[in-house]
Amino acid sequence: MATHKNAILFTGLTLLIFALNFVSGAINAYYFQILIYIGISIILATSLNLINGYTGQFSLGHAGFMAIGGYASAALTHYYGAGMIAAMGGGSFGEQVTFFLSLVLAGATAGAAGLVVGVPSLRLKGDYLAITTLGFGEIIRVLIQNAEFVGGARGFTGISKYTNFFWVFFMVLVVIYLVHNLTTSTFGRAFLSVRDDEVASEAMGINTTNYKVIAFLIGSVFAGIAGALYAHFVLYLNPEDFGFLRSIEIVVMVILGGMGNLAGVAIAAVILTILPEALRFVSNYRMVIYALMLIILMLVRPQGIFGDRKVSSFFKRPA
Amino acid sequence: MNEFLQQVINGLSLGSVYALIALGYTMVYGVLKFINFAHGDVYMLGAYSGFYLGPMLQRAMPNNPVIAFIITLIASMIICAAIGVTVERLAYKPLRNAPRLTVLITAIGVSLLFEYGGQLVFGATPRSFPQIIPSVNVISQPLVISNHQLIILGTAIFLMLLLNFIVLKTKLGTAIRAVSYNVQAASLMGINTNVVISFTFALGSALAAAAGVLFSLNYPSIDPLMGILPGLKAFVAAVLGGIGNIAGALVGSFILGLVETFVVGYLSPTYRDAIAFAILILILLFKPSGILGKREIEKV
Numbered sequence: 275m276a277t278h279k280n281a282i283l284f285t286g287l288t289l290l291i292f293a294l295n296f297v298s299g300a301i302n303a304y305y306f307q308i309l310i311y312i313g314i315s316i317i318l319a320t321s322l323n324l325i326n327g328y329t330g331q332f333s334l335g336h337a338g339f340m341a342i343g344g345y346a347s348a349a350l351t352h353y354y355g356a357g358m359i360a361a362m363g364g365g366s367f368g369e370q371v372t373f374f375l376s377l378v379l380a381g382a383t384a385g386a387a388g389l390v391v392g393v394p395s396l397r398l399k400g401d402y403l404a405i406t407t408l409g410f411g412e413i414i415r416v417l418i419q420n421a422e423f424v425g426g427a428r429g430f431t432g433i434s435k436y437t438n439f440f441w442v443f444f445m446v447l448v449v450i451y452l453v454h455n456l457t458t459s460t461f462g463r464a465f466l467s468v469r470d471d472e473v474a475s476e477a478m479g480i481n482t483t484n485y486k487v488i489a490f491l492i493g494s495v496f497a498g499i500a501g502a503l504y505a506h507f508v509l510y511l512n513p514e515d516f517g518f519l520r521s522i523e524i525v526v527m528v529i530l531g532g533m534g535n536l537a538g539v540a541i542a543a544v545i546l547t548i549l550p551e552a553l554r555f556v557s558n559y560r561m562v563i564y565a566l567m568l569i570i571l572m573l574v575r576p577q578g579i580f581g582d583r584k585v586s587s588f589f590k591r592p593a
Numbered sequence: 594m595n596e597f598l599q600q601v602i603n604g605l606s607l608g609s610v611y612a613l614i615a616l617g618y619t620m621v622y623g624v625l626k627f628i629n630f631a632h633g634d635v636y637m638l639g640a641y642s643g644f645y646l647g648p649m650l651q652r653a654m655p656n657n658p659v660i661a662f663i664i665t666l667i668a669s670m671i672i673c674a675a676i677g678v679t680v681e682r683l684a685y686k687p688l689r690n691a692p693r694l695t696v697l698i699t700a701i702g703v704s705l706l707f708e709y710g711g712q713l714v715f716g717a718t719p720r721s722f723p724q725i726i727p728s729v730n731v732i733s734q735p736l737v738i739s740n741h742q743l744i745i746l747g748t749a750i751f752l753m754l755l756l757n758f759i760v761l762k763t764k765l766g767t768a769i770r771a772v773s774y775n776v777q778a779a780s781l782m783g784i785n786t787n788v789v790i791s792f793t794f795a796l797g798s799a800l801a802a803a804a805g806v807l808f809s810l811n812y813p814s815i816d817p818l819m820g821i822l823p824g825l826k827a828f829v830a831a832v833l834g835g836i837g838n839i840a841g842a843l844v845g846s847f848i849l850g851l852v853e854t855f856v857v858g859y860l861s862p863t864y865r866d867a868i869a870f871a872i873l874i875l876i877l878l879f880k881p882s883g884i885l886g887k888r889e890i891e892k893v
């Protein structure tokens with residue numbers, strides 16, 4: 275019954291987002307930009323939440339997967355976009371189908387990269403994984419810098435603007451729906467058990483490596499999609515944009531919201547996207563504030579602002 | 594052949610810098626079983642200590658550059674040892690019994706704080722490290738060996754021997770080995786584990802500071818983010834040799850230094866930063882315990 279309700283909700287929200295897409299042009303361009311960034315942040319944070327929060331595997335290379343998705347999709351639309359649109363009958367329908375295919379490609383390439391990184395490193399414990407994923411992010415950056423056909427170190431220009439309100443928030447909906455259903459299903463409970471006690475869950479017959487890889491795969495697919503949405507909105511990609519700091523920003527969102535708290539992390543993503551805009555006058559201190567926030571949060575409230583509690587429970591009166 | 598030997602010498606000098614940093618990683622991992630992410634930034638702080646102290650000592654003793662350099666080195670090591678101990682007390686000690694992930698995130702926070710706090714305090718633009726001892730080529734035919742390279746290698750080897758003596762022959766060193774073998778048993782034997790942990794942080798941070806000063810003497814451009822990559826590479830070196838193992842850290846560091854120099858010399862300098870991580874992924878795939886590491890059986 276609950277699944278039916280969720281499916282109906284999902285369809286309803288999709289239609290709502292589709293309808294809102296037509297009025298989104300009326301929003302002030304600056305606010306619209308922030309809105310799109312919020313959507314992309316939610317996708318990134320929620321997908322990392324599946325890896326870090328629900329499965330307990332600490333990844334520091336999320337920006338690397340975002341870069342792969344962004345570059346793969348941008349390369350597709352840049353080099354083959356015109357031909358594909360023509361083959362699809364041209365017009366905005368052709369554009370949207372082409373963009374959708376580029377999103378699929380972004381997810382597929384980032385997912386493939388996720389497997390390549392995940393399979394060897396997920397056999398290891400937390401700290402090693404953190405460094406391997408971090409190192410992987412650096413390798414991606416170096417490889418892109420040397421790839422001349424996507425602009426190399428100068429950056430990739432000449433990307434068409436396909437990202438719109440619908441695609442961003444539809445993807446937000448998909449990733450939240452997927453992670454929610456996954457982690458509340460019988461299958462998905464295994465993710466939580468891997469996080470809570472690896473040895474015990476192994477003793478219960480759960481193939482822990484398998485689950486870690488699956489979480490990593492799904493997480494990287496959505497990071498890739500977020501990268502594609504970012505690429506076709508900003509219209510310029512530079513390897514430096516996907517460095518260690520971008521990964522850290524996403525990690526901070528997950529930790530601030532509470533690892534394994536779906537709504538908490540989404541709210542943290544919204545806050546941390548708006549905050550730098552609101553605090554432009556102290557932009558020099560931004561990273562220092564992030565750093566202090568991480569340290570103090572870990573010392574005082576390691577479970578994040580919302581912790582394990584459902585966000586809605588904060589608004590209910592205690593029984 | 595000469596070019597090959599030249600690369601070997603450059604690689605050894607780079608490797609000895611990595612070794613000094615890697616020793617700190619591996620010792621802290623030995624006693625606390627956690628990766629001190631902020632260790633690379635202690636190396637940066639060491640370089641900045643030298644940057645501010647060096648010119649002062651140069652003015653104080655214009656005729657004795659060697660003594661000025663030695664005092665700069667020792668003072669930087671003491672400053673960073675104090676910073677290392679303070680960080681451990683404030684940020685890591687309250688989390689002694691917390692999940693490892695919590696400590697790891699805190700360490701990342703400390704690292705970011707040093708890097709971006711450093712940008713605010715020291716300025717983000719690269720500075721030029723003072724030439725406390727002017728660079729002279731000791732040998733220029735057929736190989737080029739500068740006095741800086743010899744100073745780096747010589748000081749590094751001296752410090753490693755000193756560390757070896759401290760760890761193997763002194764009472765505190767024995768305590769460090771006991772704690773890294775088994776914390777609970779060590780504390781039952783009357784070892785004050787907090788003192789041992791603080792001392793380990795002091796030793797590791799002092800070595801990282803020495804690495805910072807030595808490296809900056811040879812490559813005199815320093816900035817607040819300079820510690821990130823050497824820190825990560827030294828970590829890779831520690832894992833390569835077998836984390837928690839002091840001899841392993843040395844072996845791993847020299848291998849990494851040589852490989853990196855050869856990649857830069859014979860392949861392409863653009864891949865210099867990627868090669869370390871490629872090595873990391875390979876070693877984790879095939880021998881996660883490292884070259885000299887022991888495979889540990891996990892007990893529940």
